Amino acid sequence: MSKLLMKRKLLTNCSMAVVGLALFVVSSAQAEMREWTSSDGRKLEAEFAGTSGAGATAQVKLKMANGSFINYPVSNLSEADRIFVKGNLPTDPAALAAEVDKLVLGKMKDAYYGLRDEKAALPGNEDLSKADKIKRLKEIELEMLMCVPNEMSTDSQFLRRIYLDVAGRIPTFAETEQFLNGRDANKRAKLIDELLNNDAFAMRMYNYFSDLLRVREGVFMMGNGDIKADPYIEYIKNSIKEDKPYDTMVKEMLTAQGKIWDAPAGGYLLSDSGMRLCNLSNTFTIFMGTEITCAQCHDHPFEEVYQKDFFKMAAFMGGTETRARGNMMMGGTDYRAEVTRMSKILKDAGKLRERENEDRNLRQWLGTNSVQVTDTGDNKVRLPHDYKYDDGEPEQKVEPGTYFGEIVDLEEYETPRHAFADWVASPENPRFTINIVNRLWKIGFGLAQIEPVYNIPGHLDGQAQNYELLTFLETMMKDLNYSIKDFMRVVYNSNTYQRESETLTPSLTQVDKGTYHFPGPVLRRMTAEQLWDSLVTLTTPDPEAIVRRGADEYREVMHYDTAQLKSADDIEKYKQRWRSVGNLVKYDGTPVGRDDYVGGEMMFRASELRQPQSASHFLRMFGQSDKQLIENSFTTGSSPQVMALLNGKITNAVLTNPEAYLISEIANGEGSKRDKVDKIFLSVLGRYPSPDEKTAAQSGMRAKRDRDASDAEKMNQEAAAIGDVIWALVNTREFMFIQ
Numbered sequence: 001m002s003k004l005l006m007k008r009k010l011l012t013n014c015s016m017a018v019v020g021l022a023l024f025v026v027s028s029a030q031a032e033m034r035e036w037t038s039s040d041g042r043k044l045e046a047e048f049a050g051t052s053g054a055g056a057t058a059q060v061k062l063k064m065a066n067g068s069f070i071n072y073p074v075s076n077l078s079e080a081d082r083i084f085v086k087g088n089l090p091t092d093p094a095a096l097a098a099e100v101d102k103l104v105l106g107k108m109k110d111a112y113y114g115l116r117d118e119k120a121a122l123p124g125n126e127d128l129s130k131a132d133k134i135k136r137l138k139e140i141e142l143e144m145l146m147c148v149p150n151e152m153s154t155d156s157q158f159l160r161r162i163y164l165d166v167a168g169r170i171p172t173f174a175e176t177e178q179f180l181n182g183r184d185a186n187k188r189a190k191l192i193d194e195l196l197n198n199d200a201f202a203m204r205m206y207n208y209f210s211d212l213l214r215v216r217e218g219v220f221m222m223g224n225g226d227i228k229a230d231p232y233i234e235y236i237k238n239s240i241k242e243d244k245p246y247d248t249m250v251k252e253m254l255t256a257q258g259k260i261w262d263a264p265a266g267g268y269l270l271s272d273s274g275m276r277l278c279n280l281s282n283t284f285t286i287f288m289g290t291e292i293t294c295a296q297c298h299d300h301p302f303e304e305v306y307q308k309d310f311f312k313m314a315a316f317m318g319g320t321e322t323r324a325r326g327n328m329m330m331g332g333t334d335y336r337a338e339v340t341r342m343s344k345i346l347k348d349a350g351k352l353r354e355r356e357n358e359d360r361n362l363r364q365w366l367g368t369n370s371v372q373v374t375d376t377g378d379n380k381v382r383l384p385h386d387y388k389y390d391d392g393e394p395e396q397k398v399e400p401g402t403y404f405g406e407i408v409d410l411e412e413y414e415t416p417r418h419a420f421a422d423w424v425a426s427p428e429n430p431r432f433t434i435n436i437v438n439r440l441w442k443i444g445f446g447l448a449q450i451e452p453v454y455n456i457p458g459h460l461d462g463q464a465q466n467y468e469l470l471t472f473l474e475t476m477m478k479d480l481n482y483s484i485k486d487f488m489r490v491v492y493n494s495n496t497y498q499r500e501s502e503t504l505t506p507s508l509t510q511v512d513k514g515t516y517h518f519p520g521p522v523l524r525r526m527t528a529e530q531l532w533d534s535l536v537t538l539t540t541p542d543p544e545a546i547v548r549r550g551a552d553e554y555r556e557v558m559h560y561d562t563a564q565l566k567s568a569d570d571i572e573k574y575k576q577r578w579r580s581v582g583n584l585v586k587y588d589g590t591p592v593g594r595d596d597y598v599g600g601e602m603m604f605r606a607s608e609l610r611q612p613q614s615a616s617h618f619l620r621m622f623g624q625s626d627k628q629l630i631e632n633s634f635t636t637g638s639s640p641q642v643m644a645l646l647n648g649k650i651t652n653a654v655l656t657n658p659e660a661y662l663i664s665e666i667a668n669g670e671g672s673k674r675d676k677v678d679k680i681f682l683s684v685l686g687r688y689p690s691p692d693e694k695t696a697a698q699s700g701m702r703a704k705r706d707r708d709a710s711d712a713e714k715m716n717q718e719a720a721a722i723g724d725v726i727w728a729l730v731n732t733r734e735f736m737f738i739q
Contacts, residue, residue, distance in 0.1 A: 036062065037078040046070075051085060060085050086479075093189070093486075096476060097494035103469040104496045105149065108517040112147040115140050142504065143515065150500040150520035155180055157739050158188060158498055160686035164526065164738050165444060166195040166492065168204025168605075169533035169543055173662070173683040180682075192492045196485045199544050202240040203607040205484070207529040208443065209236050212286055216611050216627035219260065219270045226364040227371060229611065230550030230582045231260050232267025237607070245482040246436055247425040250287055254421035259372040261555040266373040273322040273371070276381070280314045285630055287424055289435035289456035299389070304458065308392050309403035311383055316400040316420035318379035324370045335366040338562050342571050349568035362571075365578055366562075375415045405429055427478050431456055437473040440484065444491045446522035446738075449473075451511050454630070465514045497521060501739050525635040525737050528622035529606040534735075535650060536605060538683065538726065539598045539660040546592055548608040550582035557581060584608060598661075599654035618650050645731050655730060656723030658716050663726065667719045673698045680722070684729040700725050 036044045046062035049069060058074040074085050119140045122133055153161065159179050163171040171179070179191060195201055209215070215233060218224035239249050249265075256266035272279035281293040294300045295310035343358045352359060379397065387394045400416045402408055402423055413419040425432055434456060442448035449464045450456050457463050464470040473487075480486040491497055499520035506516040526534065537543045557578050565571045584592040584604060592604075602609065606619055612627050613619045621644055625632040645651055654660065658667070662683050666676050677697040681689040689697060701721045709717070729735055 033065070036072075036081055038072075039076050039078055048085075058085075093489045093493045096490040099472065100469065100490065100494045101496050103466060103472055104494075104518055107466045107469065108147050108149065108519065111515065111517055112144060115144050115147060119144075139507075139509075142507075143510065146502065146504055146506070146510075146519055147517055148519060149496075150502060152495065153498055153500050153520075153739075154687075156687035157500065159191075161501075161521070161738055162188075162191060162195065162492060163686075164530050164534075166192070166204065166488070167198060167200035168207060168530055168607075169200065169537045170684075171686060172537055172543075173665075173679055176682045176686050188498065189493055192489060196489055199241065199547075201485075202237045203533075203544065203605050204529075205240045206233070206237050206607045207527070209240075210607075210611060210627065211625045211631055211633050212439075213268060214271055214282075214625075214627045214630060214632075215267070216271075219267050220273050221271065221275070221628065227260065227270075227368050228550060228554045228581050229260075229267065230548070230554055231264035232270075233611065234549070234551040235264035235267065240484070243483055243485045246484055247427070247432070247482045250425040250432075251421045254283070254424065255415075255418050257373050257375065259369065259558070261551070261558045263373065264551065269320070269373050270322055270371065276317045276320070277310075277314055280310070280317065282630060283424065285454045287435060288429070288431040289438060289450070289453055290431055291454050297384075305403050306391070307387070307389060308383065308398070309401075311381055311398045312401035313403065313420070315379055315381040315398045316416045318381035318398075318400070319376050319415070320417050321374050321376055322371065324372055324374055335369050339363050339366055342562065342565060345566075346568050346571060351568050351572065359571075361575060361578075369558075375417070377415075379416075433474045433477050433482075434470065436482075437477050437487070438470070440487055441473065441491065444488070444497050444521065445518060446524040447506060447511070447516065447518075450514075463514055465511075465516050465518070467514075521738075523737055523739065525637075527633060527635060528619045528624040530738075531622055531736070532606045532619050535655060535730075536603045538662045538730075539603045539654060539657070541661045543605060545586055546584050546596065546604040546608060547587065548582060548584055553577075554581045598659060599649075599657040601650065601654050603654065618644060618648070651727060651730060656720065656727050658719035658723075660723075663719050663722050666722050667715060673701055676701065676722070677725070680725055680729065684726060685732075685734055697725050700728070 033045060033047050036046055038044075044062070046064050049061040049063040051061065051074070052059050052071070059071045060074050060077070062070050062072060064070065074082055077085065119137065122128075122137060122140070125133065128136065159171055159176060163169060163175070179187065184190065210233075213236070214221075215229065215236065216223055217229050219227050219229050219232060238244075252265040253268035256263040256269065258266060260266055260270060269279065272282060277296055281291075281296065284290045284292045290303070292300060292303065292305050292310060295303075295305045295307050297307070299306045339358065339362045342362055343352065346352050346359055347357060379399075381398050383392050383394060383396045383398060385394050387396070392398075400408070400410060400419070405423065405426075406428060408419045408423050410416055410419050413422065423429065427433060434450075435453075438448045438450050438456065439453050442453060447465075449466060449470045476490065477487055480490075496518055501523040502518075502520045503523050506522065510516040533543065557574075560574070562574070565574055584602075586592060586596075594600075597603065606624070609619075612624050615626075617624075620626070621638075621640055623634040623636070656663065658664065662680070666679055669676070669679075671679075674694060677689055677694050680697065681687060681693070701718075701724075
């Protein structure tokens, strides 16, 4: 049977299954005859008999007095009736996931039969040449293959994918064995819940948001070694752990006020310190999926946003500064005078160089008290000196105003930027919710509903891959009160996500025209962080054991009353304490030492390391963002990557190091070579080896031993043989890609 016929049969079976899932849910509320009112005021007497669907597509089933039934869209009911029905709509992940599947399959089915009809009519199409018909026929046949859902993933495929997508790493041997041997029919849903509530999820999502928000050491665009980023970093991680509503998180970042150690969310505005126009462009790109940078210099050529609109929006932040003026105080003390006092103590004690009269570190560190988000009330935004349009004059002062959506009444808010934050993160903002669900969908499927994610058009219909699905996801996110965990829980519980990955690459035409319909997640390479964290999993006993904590200590250091520092030794201890902020620790608070390294390398989660790593580091080589531009990471291949995998230190001296956790466990563990091969495959690829693979691996593990070698030397020889097999598997495409 051809692949097309197999997938066609699957489409029929899936459609029948969806019909079963879409049956009306019987309400727990007692059926009663009541008056129903539509949004346009029409009234009807009927019993409430249940609901179907969810979100924007939900319908209420009404039983008439004569016993007949009608289905009516919940969205068309009056507000009072919508509230009545909402409490009876399905909200559990399985029901919402079933609605996702229904919308995906419905679109897929319509597209499939539309292509079939086009194929049948193709020979008689007189508008196309023979060559064009041949070309179009190939395109149709390929699109038909991609318009049928893939088979459901195996447990091994699902396990590895869900760990990489949710935990950001491959599962350990113990995690793999436990899941594959589990007999619980609901084990996939339970694993999803377990991972979403694990610290690993916060680490994984932090990697995503740090790329999106450009989180880096020193906070500022080009970095600033005098400011610690730890409060901002921990703010993002803790927001994910606590499942803080996404809209709340955005508002906090836009309205934070004060110094970063007191107001960690202020790290967002500090990232573009002194560049309010750039910050406006970045805010639109990040939180509304709209690129408006062009309008900073001229009317936007593709969007209905004019240059004056850009400056009106920038005016919301016109009175916001990220640098304070005048003498900066720390706890009531002029920091400059305090630096002078402490420098003299150090100078007298011989702690400064001969020609130095001021401690440079103290001046720079304490000088960061001037770095803070404040509101002056003085709007600095004016039109450019070369403004050329007739709706304003050069250097004219501009009042705050939005270019779409509801008019904002500034008098209702504490500051203009509070008004702006409320407008940006409002459920009524036509692009805010669409933007985040579009981005989150891409995390699970490798392709967004609208690509590129930073260019959401004004009209979604005809642009999104599945307009009905996208609007459903938008409504669902609002109903879930912007919980990222709950939203992703629904996505991951859907059959659409749990199908085998799509190995046929969507064409640019399909992506541009919105004709890719998600027969399964797109086959994609691991991100740099997923790859690194998976290597951490293979080389350490507990991937999440080492964490970076510095926010609390940084706050204490910057609030410390330096007037108590009377001696040079006191000052030197204070300086050392500042330097230690952000050091890695174990979960029990014990500092991390070189004994915790593997092969001399810091094999700890990417989210806990320096942000970003140096340009020569493994992470950067494989695509970690430099955090200078929004979403600047990449997963494309390169020759240096190949050389790093084949000959680099991480795969040759660390991964295969006798002290590496997996090698040590296998070499020192019990069992035959067959058992050890199983453990290697389960640890690296998340599956058991085939007979041929097992034979080849056993052959590769036959270490050449010197009879006269010591026990330690023999153990090292066996470890090297085990390492060779692990090295070989890590260098496969199966390891590198998310199936």
